[in-house]
Amino acid sequence: MLPVIRLFGLTVATGPLLSLIAFWIGEEVGGRTMERLAHSPEGRRWRNAFGSASLVALLTGVIAARLGYAFSNVTLYTGEAGLLFSLRPENLATIPGLLAGFLALLIVLRRNSVPSVIVIDAVAIAGSAALALLAIRDYLIGIGYGMPVPWWISTNVTWRHPVQLYEAALLFLLTFILWFTLPSAQPGQTFWRFVLGYSVSQLIVDAVRGDSWLVLAGIRGTQVVALAGVLVAVYVLSFYDRLPRGVAPKAPTTMGQPKGEELQHVK
Amino acid sequence: MNRWISMLRAKQSSCTDQPVDKSLVAPDTDHKVVRSTQWWRSLLAVTFGLGLVWIYITRMPPATVYLNDTLVAPLVGRIAPDFALTGIDGQSFRLSALRGTPVVINFWATWCPPCRKEMPELEKLWLDYGADGKLMLLGVDQAEDKATIEQFRQSMVAVTFPILLDRTTKVANLYNVQALPTTFFIAADGRIQDVKIGGPMDRAVLMDGVNKIMVR
Numbered sequence: 001m002l003p004v005i006r007l008f009g010l011t012v013a014t015g016p017l018l019s020l021i022a023f024w025i026g027e028e029v030g031g032r033t034m035e036r037l038a039h040s041p042e043g044r045r046w047r048n049a050f051g052s053a054s055l056v057a058l059l060t061g062v063i064a065a066r067l068g069y070a071f072s073n074v075t076l077y078t079g080e081a082g083l084l085f086s087l088r089p090e091n092l093a094t095i096p097g098l099l100a101g102f103l104a105l106l107i108v109l110r111r112n113s114v115p116s117v118i119v120i121d122a123v124a125i126a127g128s129a130a131l132a133l134l135a136i137r138d139y140l141i142g143i144g145y146g147m148p149v150p151w152w153i154s155t156n157v158t159w160r161h162p163v164q165l166y167e168a169a170l171l172f173l174l175t176f177i178l179w180f181t182l183p184s185a186q187p188g189q190t191f192w193r194f195v196l197g198y199s200v201s202q203l204i205v206d207a208v209r210g211d212s213w214l215v216l217a218g219i220r221g222t223q224v225v226a227l228a229g230v231l232v233a234v235y236v237l238s239f240y241d242r243l244p245r246g247v248a249p250k251a252p253t254t255m256g257q258p259k260g261e262e263l264q265h266v267k
Numbered sequence: 268m269n270r271w272i273s274m275l276r277a278k279q280s281s282c283t284d285q286p287v288d289k290s291l292v293a294p295d296t297d298h299k300v301v302r303s304t305q306w307w308r309s310l311l312a313v314t315f316g317l318g319l320v321w322i323y324i325t326r327m328p329p330a331t332v333y334l335n336d337t338l339v340a341p342l343v344g345r346i347a348p349d350f351a352l353t354g355i356d357g358q359s360f361r362l363s364a365l366r367g368t369p370v371v372i373n374f375w376a377t378w379c380p381p382c383r384k385e386m387p388e389l390e391k392l393w394l395d396y397g398a399d400g401k402l403m404l405l406g407v408d409q410a411e412d413k414a415t416i417e418q419f420r421q422s423m424v425a426v427t428f429p430i431l432l433d434r435t436t437k438v439a440n441l442y443n444v445q446a447l448p449t450t451f452f453i454a455a456d457g458r459i460q461d462v463k464i465g466g467p468m469d470r471a472v473l474m475d476g477v478n479k480i481m482v483r
Binding site: 001013080219220231235 | 344
């Protein structure tokens with residue numbers, strides 16, 4: 001495994017470096033998605049707005065993650081409040097950070113007259129690309145491991161499934177599918193396709209994971225949640241299929257247009 | 268969603284007074300919607316059934332628990348590789364003999380500034396938890412002799428936790444240490460729960476690792 005990388009005489013921790021690269025790739029993919037969804041001169045403005053909003057979201061997310069961690073470990077910080085400002089990339093709570101970051105992204109983009117449903121679609125594709133890179137990061141730093149491969153022979157070395165690479169491959173495939181089906185997608189449909197694809201990938205990958213979260217009699221909890229995600233996504237996507245075909249949708253609009261019309265885009 | 272569908276249908280019906288461009292309107296639109304609903308319901312039911320079958324046949328087999336116990340590697344979730352070293356006071360330590368007690372292994376050297384900087388926090392940890400046997404803290408010094416470490420202890424930082432001599436860096440290679448300091452947090456069952464690469468570790472970072480091994 002590769003806990004550190006040596007670059008130009010510097011020793012850099014692999015985990016934080018790849019996390020930053022994943023963020024940058026996600027921001028780039030999300031910005032280009034916004035530009036495609038705009039189908040108008042607004043595209044460039046939306047793309048720039050997404051870039052700025054991403055930085056605000058990153059900062060907000062990190063602060064919220066640190067505060068979230070401190071909230072659940074109050075005794076640690078009551079005596080030494082200065083630890084809140086530690087520059088080490090540890091002691092961050094994931095869920096508060098993600099929620100706060102996403103809300104900040106949504107608020108900044110709404111102030112730039114970008115429809116919320118467009119933001120959600122862009123974040124879906126960006127998230128898919130970023131998660132694929134984070135899976136590669138996990139492989140390089142040794143987070144998680146797979147079950148023994150069926151042809152494993154009892155020796156000192158056990159061959160195991162590289163589950164992180166399976167996950168990365170499936171998520172890259174999902175990213176390509178979402179990207180190339182973007183022109184024909186209705187507003188919000190890309191997000192639900194992402195939910196469907198990600199849930200299916202977890203159903204597959206978790207089957208060969210060696211450190212799965214087990215709930216009952218060996219049943220993997222992540223697969224149960226993923227199946228629920230698949231069913232919800234299929235149910236919601238069925239409503240898109242009910243839309244009468246052949247009705248020419250309208251081009252996206254900026255501020256001042258009625259809400260119903262701003263949800264449509266040109267095929 | 269239903270309001271959106273109704274709105275779009277209203278727009279379609281409002282165009283009936285005008286000449287209709289048949290290339291824009293699909294025939295038998297209402298009939299197609301009814302069939303799609305049945306089709307989607309069937310798809311949901313089949314997906315649910317197949318999903319349950321897949322989850323059941325891919326559940327974790329009991330035998331795998333034993334196989335996972337044999338995972339020895341210097342990574343989170345695996346069993347910490349065993350080693351034996353001698354301390355500067357001549358006492359021998361073997362990691363496997365400490366099974367049943369949480370262990371913190373800190374790879375360091377006297378020439379490493381962040382290593383020196385985090386020594387007071389490690390000493391505080393030892394005084395808080397090590398004195399009554401709640402935790403074992405081992406400082407594994409890299410490629411230095413006993414005299415150098417004694418000089419460091421007397422002139423710079425008073426360190427009372429065990430310092431082990433890894434003269435040939437054999438243990439560091441076993442643990443794939445590529446930067447100093449690197450700290451491994453090992454639970455009482457011998458499984459690595461956290462690895463902190465780089466330093467200096469402040470109290471919050473150190474206790475983050477300690478909390479992961481003290482609760483198990």
